[in-house]
Amino acid sequence: MAMLQRQTTGLRPLTTAHLAQTMTLLSLTTEELQQEIDSELASNPALEMVEERRCPTCHRLLTDPGKCPVCSLPANLNSEEPVVFLSPREEFISRKDYIDNTMDDEPFAPEVEELPAYVLKQIAPDLDPNQRALAAYLLTHLDEDGLLTTTLIEVSRYTHVPISEVEKVKRLIQLADPVGVGSSTPQEALLIQLEVLKETHDSVPAAAERCIREGMDQLSHHQYPELAHKFEVPVKQITLAAQFISENLYPFPARAHWGDIRQPAHEETQVYHQPDILINYLNDDPSKPLIVEIIMPISGTLQVNPMFKQAIKEASPETKLDLKGDLEKASLFVKCLQQRNHTMERLLMRVVSMQREFILHGEKYLKPVTRAQISREMEVHESTISRAVANKAVQLPNRRIVPLSEFFDRSLNVRSVLKEIIEAEGKPYSDSDLVELLSEKGFDVARRTVAKYRAIEGILPAHLRKAMAKGK
Numbered sequence: 001m002a003m004l005q006r007q008t009t010g011l012r013p014l015t016t017a018h019l020a021q022t023m024t025l026l027s028l029t030t031e032e033l034q035q036e037i038d039s040e041l042a043s044n045p046a047l048e049m050v051e052e053r054r055c056p057t058c059h060r061l062l063t064d065p066g067k068c069p070v071c072s073l074p075a076n077l078n079s080e081e082p083v084v085f086l087s088p089r090e091e092f093i094s095r096k097d098y099i100d101n102t103m104d105d106e107p108f109a110p111e112v113e114e115l116p117a118y119v120l121k122q123i124a125p126d127l128d129p130n131q132r133a134l135a136a137y138l139l140t141h142l143d144e145d146g147l148l149t150t151t152l153i154e155v156s157r158y159t160h161v162p163i164s165e166v167e168k169v170k171r172l173i174q175l176a177d178p179v180g181v182g183s184s185t186p187q188e189a190l191l192i193q194l195e196v197l198k199e200t201h202d203s204v205p206a207a208a209e210r211c212i213r214e215g216m217d218q219l220s221h222h223q224y225p226e227l228a229h230k231f232e233v234p235v236k237q238i239t240l241a242a243q244f245i246s247e248n249l250y251p252f253p254a255r256a257h258w259g260d261i262r263q264p265a266h267e268e269t270q271v272y273h274q275p276d277i278l279i280n281y282l283n284d285d286p287s288k289p290l291i292v293e294i295i296m297p298i299s300g301t302l303q304v305n306p307m308f309k310q311a312i313k314e315a316s317p318e319t320k321l322d323l324k325g326d327l328e329k330a331s332l333f334v335k336c337l338q339q340r341n342h343t344m345e346r347l348l349m350r351v352v353s354m355q356r357e358f359i360l361h362g363e364k365y366l367k368p369v370t371r372a373q374i375s376r377e378m379e380v381h382e383s384t385i386s387r388a389v390a391n392k393a394v395q396l397p398n399r400r401i402v403p404l405s406e407f408f409d410r411s412l413n414v415r416s417v418l419k420e421i422i423e424a425e426g427k428p429y430s431d432s433d434l435v436e437l438l439s440e441k442g443f444d445v446a447r448r449t450v451a452k453y454r455a456i457e458g459i460l461p462a463h464l465r466k467a468m469a470k471g472k
Helices: 016-026 030-043 115-126 129-139 152-159 163-174 186-200 208-214 216-220 224-231 235-248 306-314 317-354 356-361 371-378 382-389 404-408 412-423 431-440 447-456 462-471
Strands: 047-050 083-087 277-282 285-295 301-304 393-395 401-403
Touching: 016 317, 016 382, 030 047, 030 317, 047 317, 083 317, 115 129, 115 163, 129 152, 129 163, 152 163, 186 208, 186 235, 208 216, 208 224, 208 235, 216 224, 224 235, 235 447, 285 317, 285 356, 301 306, 301 317, 306 317, 317 356, 317 371, 317 382, 371 382, 382 404, 393 404, 401 404, 412 431, 412 447, 431 447
Parallel strands: 083 285, 277 393
Antiparallel strands: 047 301, 277 285, 393 401
8 A cells, every 4th residue: 555655745545445446457458458448438427538649657749659759768868777658659559440350269378288198299209000009098097196097917908918018118108208107106106217317317325226115105204214224224325315316206207397287388378469568779779778668558638527527516416426426436547547557667667677687688687586576665565566567568679578477587597598508418418417507607496496497498308308319
């Protein structure tokens, strides 16, 4: 609420209705805001649109299309502080009269790939034609953890294939990403993963395999002294083995990061057809202040109809109450819209200032910034920032359109460097190698985090990258 009260000194505490409507408007995209304004104009006679092209920031009449020639100029050409203003850019506002009805009905967002299809696609080149049906049968009998729900004997009987052939296909599946998928038990999955890690990892603890084979129960209950006594080794060896297993292996392969499954693409993937915010260079010069336009869906002036108050005075007692309600709603809507715009201006001034290097030079230069951090600096609630950021799209100077939320993606710079390292690798680096290489570049991340980021970027594990390189 502090955010709304700071705009004008001495302003009385805002009503709940004012706060609620401001928050609603803040969460809308430019297109949604246009629909909301059109709806209010259609339903409330006290609200009117004065058809004139006027700057929403300084309220000057604009004779030419495009941005305001006054608000778009910086006060100091040598300052790196961005110029942020509202802009009535009609060319970015869609109108229902111009909708292209020839568009395909295909969805814009990609479908999330299921685990069986993801694995089958990897192993298909290594399968004989008569093995493909067997592989498909095995993959359709995985549970949500990626473990096999049937026995090899049952598969052999059902498919009339020798059990030795079933074992071969199962082995191919287990070595695909996520490693260990298709195993019959968590223990088997761990052993497969350990086997693969030994090929690319030089420091696998000697006791790790024995702990998995003979001490799973004690291991899961952290009974390290008992395991040490059982194996006749120091407790420290068991502790190191347990730590290695915990940090590097997954007993339930499907819960690891693979493909797009562990990224909620079906919830977060969004295609942006038009931006809500434009960021450009001043005079195409990156050394000058950045110009930030917050696109407004109206070019006229939205206001309370000045004739409406006179109409209330002349109205009968029966209708006066309803007319007063319309007047209050119209006044509230105009104030809330102004407050929404003020908050967006403050937010973008701060975020663009902080992320100038990211805007100029790309993902590697993104600074780790959180919504909570910005909310503290602006003295508003974190939910206010979340609403302001939600579903908004930004057009960068290179014409690329990205979600505003990307400015708060704390892992984007690390993932960008990770991709560069892997693209330049000769022999495929293991995730442990990547941890060390990232550390040399100033990024301290855990091995599991590297595996997560690698999966987000669609990069296969080292052993599969190695296999693909051999196949070329």
